Amino acid sequence: MNANRSRWIPYLIGLSLLAGLALPLAPKALAYPPDAQAQRSPLLAALQAELDRSLKTYSAQDPPAYYIGYTVTDTQRVDVSGSNGALLNSSEARTRWLEVAVRAGSYQLDDTHKVGERQAQNENPIVAVPVDNDPEMLRRAAWLETDKQYRAAEEALIKIKTGKEVKVETAEGKAPDFSRERPQVSIGPQVSINVDRTPWEGKVRAYTKAFRESAAIINSIVTFSAQAQNVLQVTSEGTQLQFGQIRYRLELFIQGKAPDGMDIDRYYNFDWVDPRETPDDKAVYAAESTMRKELEGLVKAPIVDPTVGPALLTGRAAAVFFHEVFGHRAEGHRQKDVNEGQTFSKKVGEQILPPFLSITDDTTMRKLGGQDLLGYYQFDDEGVPAQRVTLVDHGVLKSFEMSRSPLVGFPNSNGHGRRQLGATPVSRQGNLIVQSSKTVSNADLRAKFIELIKAQHKPYGLLIDDIAGGFTFTGRGQPQAFQVQPLVVYEVFPDGRPDELVRGVDIVGTPLAALTKIVATGDTAEVFNGYCGAESGSVPVAAASPAILISEMEVQKKETSTDRPPILPPPAHDVVKTGGAK
Template sequence: MKKLGLIFVSCVLSLFVVQKTYAQAQDKLLQLLKEELAADMKELQKQENPPYHMNFRVMDDRTVNISSAFGATMRAQEQHVRSLVPQIRVGDTILDNFKYNAMGAQPDRNGNYRMAYIGLDDENGTDATRQAIWYEVMQRYNFATEAYEQAKTQSKVSVADEDKAPSFSAAPVEKYYEAPIPAEKQAIDIAAWEKKLNEVSAVFKSEPLLQSGETSLTFRVLRTYFVNTEGTEVVQNRTYARVMMSASMKADDGMELPLNMSYFAYELKDLPDAGIMIADAKKMIERLKVLRVAPVVDPYTGPALLSGPASGVFFHEIFGHRIEGHRLKSGGQTFKKMVGEYVLPKEFQVYCDPTLRSYAGEELNGFYLYDDQGAKARRVDVVKDGILREFLMSRVPLDGFPRTNGHARTSGGGDPVSRQSNLVVETTAPKTEAELRQMLLEEAKKQGKEYGYYFKEVTSGFTLTGEGGSLNSFNVTPLEVYRIYVDGRPDELVRGVDLIGTPLSMFSNIVCGGDTPSVFTGECGAESGWVPVTASSPMILVNKIETQRRQKSMDLPPILPAPTNN
């Protein structure tokens, strides 16, 4: 019986492989890309500077955007675009056209990267489609040869690079194919969602002091194709839905006061119902009314607690960008020479894992199986027991890190560079929130402070990773900040706080972390475009942070409130 069972399993697996191979062979777009890539590579070998590597990346992107403000639909738009982006590498793996420019593609006068658009009915390989691909390949090839000549000149006149790594690394040939997304998973009732979002945003009409009150839905169905001249073929799908809710008021002194909330799911059916969002919208109004009359703070240095979502953004901005491999080729290179050294307390672990679909009970936006260079995604243990171990790598190597670990990412027409995915911060010695709060009070007393700060919610941030003092800094924008007084007074909401500093200084002041992880979902914009990311972290205690007063708007709030709507 055991033997028959094994034979049955083997037959099932064999049938699955046959079906998958058949579906792959019937994918007309995949076959077209493979044929054109081979033909174009062969044709370009006749040129004076023949390419040594080429790849095609195609995005079949269907996106629905619906937005509502104060109970009225502002936009209901559906787009379906199939776009092609070639990459051509001229020279060799030691010195090529990307050597001094991570973004090897040519931007237009507005800074946007060019894409060749394939008509949705042209997947059969019509002459027009093939001609469009060849035209774009030649455009990219001409720019690649110019960049290669510049790179050769620069290599002769520049001082020797500190990093001796090649321009491009070897990678395994990958074969991965997902069948097209079923129609039922692409279906969306736009009219029903307009009604639902209008019900939610109508809540904001109840407060005349609001400057804005919006709810929006983004539903995306993305199918990507990647083929290269090494033989890699990767076809994969991604669907997600995200609702964003935002509202803002203006204080009497002109300060803008925004609050945001979002809900993320892989499928529309897993988003919360209107009742939950309406309740959250009402809470948002009440928080804004309190924030509007909160005192404005002065610059501060001292201890602080960062909530899980706040510390997630904090780690993403001041640490995550500085472990992206391509940034370590130039600029400030904050952590480049700290591999093997403590960068955090020994209890801390930090890793990036794009293969995680969920964490702490929430679905993650940074999930994928293969990156935008066709490399298999994998977990990268960046910090282990407080010690820096690895960086996030694409196929652009660094000294000591010669291989990709599946973190090459892009969107639109840009070329992939190393980017974050799902950044996770954990501690092996977690504290309860009550313990962290008590430790904050003790540290404030020790430093002679009247209070410490609690950063409950932040909206975003930016970081500068270039060379020089101010070019190696960060700025995180909090939305809700509280003073926690050492004499036992109730916590006090304050406004006008910006969290600033330099990463090494800030990291050296992290003390410990909490026992409850939180997830912050968003999109990160950098050189290669906006990519979906997630940051998860527990609450953390920092014994010294630095804040500055936020710049105020010069516009005062309206004299009259908004008209009421019945």
């Protein structure tokens, strides 16, 4: 995926987010006791022994290896998927990967330094290692990979030092390449899952079969996934970590097609970490009923023309709005890269949002109300503890999401160095939480919305109720624009006529202008869980926001397909052809 274009994506299909529960504002993180005494994996000692041996030699080379880190990621995964009443896949797998990070030079200048337009490395090589706990085999793999990574770092550093002599460097580029952080030692319990796939095979058949009742649904896919992931990490700085995390997900996806060829998609996801919180059939079928009703309405709905006017975003849509419009531009590495637009780089201490809005990114939060948050973790992918970071306080920009790539004025990580396995960590969002001190009930917010429509003499305003996701451009030389892709949109009329479902719109705009147009918020927050893709791959994230009223928002026509719907209806809904329903 383009390094300057990010999307909210589900684990397996399309763009997807989970609409959560309505929650009171000003949420508080839940306090959890520290992990009980856990048994230390024998592989930790093997990694430490090889690390000590490697550091003694490579730190004496020219240039020296000043940092070496070993990370082992052990993943157990179960997947069951079905389509249109039949089973597509049922599988279980276990993998174990070793990542070796070697930095040559110094904390101030090392082989990762970016000079001018030289592209930084976005991939971090990984090596498959045995799932057996064989310390000698693991040490052997670490030995070979360390030598390989040191040689690559040595070569890169020579090119960087040469390039620095002929390139003009910005103030941001003069910040150190790697931050000094306090070593972390934490030995937590390792986790595992024991999933009987047979019941889930029956469920995905039944869940997708129910969608066949609608002639408007061309295709349906339901996927259940369960994952237990254990991480072992040791570094030359003294960090030793052992921790695990379990996640479960149920994804519902249906497709339809309007008469003019426009694709109509509906998504719904359930995410949980405790098997006792598995959604029951009643909850799943209720979600399916809503999805089906919305898709059938959207297939017949009229297309909206491009327009500018008042808009009301429910909490579901507002959460993604803030993720795309604000969140990506608050990621620390974008302030350092000369090729980035650096929208907020010089605005710390300035008003960028209305004074009634505050934003934090709190990856220590496991839940918000009763909803699990996908952005929770204990340590980031650079071994730094998860933290709560105040990004905006009453409209004033205070900080950025930081990895171990420092900025001038921000010398340390705040636990947001993240990556998909095999990618190099960069600063990424986790749990983006929007809070408001200017709230009204959702009913009063709608009344204010209608007042705005009348005051601007508009024939209607747009109510954005659900979204597929979005993306944003942050690279310099590109338009500093965002695009949010609604799924369920209504025209709201000032004369009291019923809301009308419409389709074919994308929200577009530029961040500095759009963020100042928010005039009020609702009094309840909604949670979205999803997967966000950017330079360091796909990572789980969450966002929460109350509904927001925007005085002026621009929408454009959605990209569409020219393929027409099938000429014949689905076989079971053909009342004329032989074999069809009578």
